[in-house]
Amino acid sequence: MRKFGSIALVALFYGNGPNAATAASDCFRAYSAGSSYLPGEMVSAVTLSTSERHNYMCHEDVRSAYCSQTGFEPTGPFSSSAWVKESEVCTPTATPATPTIPQAWSGVGCPMAFDSGTNYRAADVVSVAKLGYSMVYECKASANSAFCSMPGFEPDTGLYVDQAWTALGSCMGGIPPTSSPQYSSPVNAVGCPEEFSSGEDYEEGDRIARNGLIYQCKSGPASRHCSQDGFEPGISLESGMQSAEHWREAWSITGYCRGTIAPTSSPDFVVLPDMGGCPGNWSPQPYETGDRVSSKTFVFECNAWPYSMHCGQVGYEPLMDPATPGAWRDAWTIVGHCDGTIEPTGAPNFAPTNSVGACPEQWVAGSDTKYEEGDLVSVITSTTPLRTAAFKCREWPLSGFCGQFSPTSNGGNQGWIHVGSCDGTFAPTSAPAPYAARCQYNKCENDASGEEQCTLVDVDPWNSRTNYVEDDVVRLGIARFRCREWPFFLWCRQFEYSPTLASDG
Secondary structure, eight states: OOOOOHHHHHHHHHHHSTTOOSSTTBOOOBOOTTOOOOTTOEEEEEETTTTEEEEEEEOSSGGGGGTTSTTOSTTSTTGGGTEEEOSSOOBSOOOOOOOOOOOBOSSSSOOOBOOTTSOOOTTOEEEEEOSSSEEEEEEOSGGGGGGTTSTTOOTTTOTTGGGTEEEEEEEOSOOOOOSOOOOSSOTTSSOBOOBOOTTSOOOTTOEEEETTEEEEEOSGGGGGGGGSTTOOTTOOEEETTEEEOGGGGTEEEEEEOOSBOOOOSOOOOOOOOBOOSBOOBOOSSOOOTTOEEEETTEEEEEOSTTGGGGTTSTTOOTTTOTTSTTGGGGTEEEEEEOOSBOOOOSOOOOOGGGBOSSBOOBOOOOOTTSSOTTOEEEEEEEETTEEEEEEEEOSTTGGGGTTTSOTTSTTGGGTEEEEEEEOSBOOOOSOOOOGGGTOEEEEEEEOTTSOEEEEEEEOOBOOTTSOOOTTOEEEETTEEEEOOSTTGGGGGGSGGGSOOOSTTO
């Protein structure tokens, strides 16, 4: 698996990039806790153990989301997950260098900023803010356009951006306005809802007013941001030479208004059904879709995948975690109330359709290179009765967390995906023999003249950085898998569709 050391990354980003310092030893402005940092932004920080000051660069990919979070400070315990450290000690004399701006695109001004909640089509153009300029991207044509609105394919930061978007160049400013924008809701049709308040706990579908515009809290996981600082509707965050409108990730503009909404009748309340005895209390363990727990005489049911992966994580306990208020709604749905306890039944079992068979080796803590993407481990989740769950290591760079966090610990979902239950262990075998001598297949391709040429090649494990095509063969252990025909082979390259031994995979 190919990985880059910090020295190589510094040479890459500091040598010629748009954020290069004026000299290798010059310090950028000091890191400030509580500030918002953007991809590629430069800061400096002092290492307490040595009293030395170094420059740091916020990662320019999906890891940039950690740069403003507690624990991911340049000198914090998880610094490497958010920042790239320069090896040389710096001196506090840095003057920000003029950023090197890529060649401008052929259009005028900048198109609308990319919005993760928008359904994009082929040839749609968007912009992504950088330091001092923005980059313009165009949604690719044909089958690839289906990826333009999917997580993981976001322009500039997505792991698979090249499969969905084409970079057209840089831009400055905005596109000249045409006629006045029109909103779908009529003027003063029902008056304005209540004004936004930073102290309120907003949920999916809630509507507020601000400066005459009506905003609605988005659905799904995005609704978690509606009450967070930095996502206030209509507010742009300024950082250096760049502004960011994070509120678009949580809120949608639905219209404009005047006045207030007339009072209505008393609200109706939903009557929850009586579920009888209470199921067990929540605990940090793997839960599956449909599992039920109780809290304060209420019964909660684990939501469908992929939200079920949060059901056993710390911070998602129903009603009980003040550090992340409301986050539990992403994982659990309240289905009724209860009294007392449920009579004991037989030992619980995982659904047979979710079993991967014999258990792989149990997880053991290690470095960020101990496990690679696709590696399988098991974790005992209950001793009486004995229940064991199997997990698969995510793709690089998330695979770096697999040795640092147990699959069932807080932070385990950063590196691991729950793939099902398991039973027993793999039967012992004799010493393994190299795969090259006995696990091969004929890979056939057309040469320049159109003649089909076949070559005997090794069957290698699946890898997210390989662009698989029709009839390519990979293996998981000794099980072989063949990539399907077009257009299905486009999914052969995605981690979520990688081979699995589960019967429902």
